[in-house]
Amino acid sequence: MAGVAAELANSKAPRAIPAPSSERQWEPLSTTLTANWVKEIAKEKKIDSTDKLAATIAKDIFSKQYINQLVENRIMQFIEQIVQTQNPNLSQNEMREYAKRAAANLPDDMRQSLEPTARQEVLAGRQRVESELAKSLQTVNGGTDLNRPSNSLADKMAVALTAYKRGDAPAFNQAVLDYRTAMDAEKPQALTKASSWTHRGVESIFGSFYGFESRFNQFDPFTLASVFYLVAFIFGVLGLLIWQAPLQRCALWLMLLGFAVQTIAIVARIYISGRPPVTNLYSSAVFIGWGCVLLAIVLEWIYRMGIGTILGTVVGFLTLRVAYGLAADGDTFVVLQAVLDTQFWLATHVVAITLGYSTTFLAGGLGILYILFLLASKLGATFPDNARDALPRMIYGVLCFAIFFSFVGTVLGGLWADDSWGRFWGWDPKENGALMIVLWNALILHARWAGLIRARGIAVLAVAGNIVTAWSWFGVNELGVGLHSYGFTEGVLVNLAWFVLSQLLIIGIGCLPLDQPPRNRRPKAARTALR
Incomplete structure (x- = not known):
């Protein structure tokens, strides 16, 4: 079990196990196995406390023979320091040979003066080891x-993982069956306590919380939403x-359908x-x-010319494809870093700054x-004049x-940093x-004013703001420095x-x-007549 625990502790995928204690509903599998x-x-x-166990282990490690060996090693270090002080020009090997000869011929009175200090330091080190242990x-x-009772579920899970590593399919299947049977008999507190109306609704439809997550x-749903956006x-x-009218109306309803699917999926993830x-x-x-699709729907509702629909579907599709690439390892419900384990700042700073990215x-x-x-x-295509005139107003709005969401999100981030x-x-x-x-959004607005x-x-x-935002979103993570370096993602820099x-x-x-009309050139005959 200790070997499985060590491998889990060094693995990239954190695993949790239901805990028998009412104080902790879930705990890391590696810690539980240990x-x-x-x-x-x-x-x-036959020991009942961690202090006694630590003292026993320290006593087993620091036997009388081992302590005497450590004392001799410490005396040798003292002699090496003295030799190095008296002969600073000696090489490392020469100094060690000189110290060995000096230790072999060490007078008894000098040994008696060095040994108590060396023994005291060794015993102090033993005490530190026992305390840390x-x-x-x-x-x-x-x-x-x-x-306290051991977590039997962790042991059963370790058996399954060990069988999986060996490639023993029958043993793995039996271990998984034993684990599921034990889980049914010992439900964690999260499943036995009185649930809310949301949990009761989910259980009535999907059987359990885990059934809902599996479905x-x-x-x-995000792949389905991206298909709606593409069509x-x-x-x-x-x-x-x-x-124009029928196709744009159909596009709008398809975008609304994709937005509804994406909204439901986000609520389900929450x-x-x-x-x-x-x-x-x-x-x-x-x-x-x-957020982009939501604001595009608002723009389409205001201007009603199809621009909001086209832009919303493009951004919605592309961002979902980016999310698909980020989910390449298959796990999108990762365990949060300790500094991120706060509901308030995730719901305020992170949401505000992300809406700043969206806008x-x-x-x-x-x-x-x-x-x-x-x-x-410029190439000869024709578009409604109101579409070209409305776009700058849309950009400004x-x-x-x-700038509102970015500024508020940045200030909230500073408050979170001060708190953490x-x-x-x-x-x-x-x-x-x-x-x-x-600053970039402020620059654009002030330049316009x-x-x-x-x-x-x-x-x-x-458009240049896209570069600034992409750098803030992904680029700074690739630097791998700073207190936010936990956001580092491999393979992003090329994209x-x-x-x-x-x-x-x-x-x-x-x-x-592109927006300058061609100059009207007068015919050659007319220019001659005006001379």
């Missing part, structure tokens, strides 16, 4: 009492070209995890897309759409929401990334670089004089 192993040792030695045993056991994973986008683009909607990079991608990305998407409209118009780390601001890369979004930029300028700067290059290309196209 605690069971400690209790087995205590039972063999007692603390570790108490932590693993969850207290000093070793007469949720089988249903894969809605196709209908929306066709609606700009032919059969229920399963017992946490606010954003707890890791995967859930942030899902929530960012959800900034949506403004950048509107900017891309405006630049594409200019390019298509969305940026106002973006004792300082409001430490110029951490993640903090700097959040500040960059606030001062008349430094107009429609095309605000669109180009909004991030391609995304930045695509945005720079669009910015370059937007800087071309």
Whole structure:
């Protein structure tokens, strides 16, 4: 069991097991197996407390012979220090040989003066080992009492994991059956206490909480929502070209259907995890897309020209594909880092800053759409005049929401940092990334208010905001430094670089004089007549 516990402690996937104690409903499997192993040792030695067990183990380790050996080693270290002081030019090997000869011919009076000090230091070290061992045993056991019952479920799970590692299918199947039988007989407190109306509804439909989670994973609602968004986008683009009203209305309803599926899926994740909607990079991608689609629905409700539908479906589909890539390891309900284990700040700071990402990305998407409209118009395509005129107003309005959510989220993050780390601001890369979004959105708005930029300028700067936001979202994690370095994700940097290059290309196209009409050149005959 100790070997299985050690492997689990070093594995990347944390595992929990129901606890028999009413104080802790769930506990790490590796810790539980170690605690069971400690209790087995205590039972063999007929010991009832962690302090006594630590003293017994220390006594077994530090036998009289071993202590005498440590004393001799310490005396040798004293002699080496004296030799090194008297002969600083000797090499390490020469110094050791010299010290061995000196120790062999050490006078009795000098040994008698060195031995008490060496023995005192060795015994002090033994006492420190015993004290640290007692603390570790108490932590693993969850207290000093070793007469508490062992967690039999952990032992059964260890048997199953050991059989799986050996590739012994019959033994594994039998171990899993034994574990499930024990689970049915010893339900954890979370399943036996009085449940809320939500739990009762889930149990009446799906049989249990775990049945609901299993059906949720089988249903894969986010993939279904991305399909709805993709089909809605196709209908929306066709609606700009032919059969405008019916196709755009169909695209809008498909987007609303995909949004409803995504909303229900997010609510289900909140229920399963017992946490606010954003707890890791995967859930942030899902929530960012959800926020973009929500605001796109509002824009479509206000302007009613199909732009909100097209943009919402594109961003919704792409963010769900990003989430799909982030879920490559298959586990999206990961155990939170200790610093993130707080419901209040997850529900305030994280949600606010993620909505800031959503709105900034949506403004950048509107900017891309405006630049594409200019390019298509330059190539001879025709679009309704109100669509081209409405896009800059949409970008401006969305940026106002973006700077609000980004600023509030950044301030709340500082308050959380002060609560957790004792300082409001430490110029951490993640903090700097959040500040960059606030400053960039403020720069765009002030440039617009001062008349430094107009429609095309605000669109180009909004597209640049996509780069700033993507860097704050993913880029700073790749630095692997700072107090937020737990967000490091492998394999993201290349995709991030391609995304930045695509945005720079669009910015370059937007800087071309696409919105300037061609100069009217007078015929040669007319120029001659005017001379």
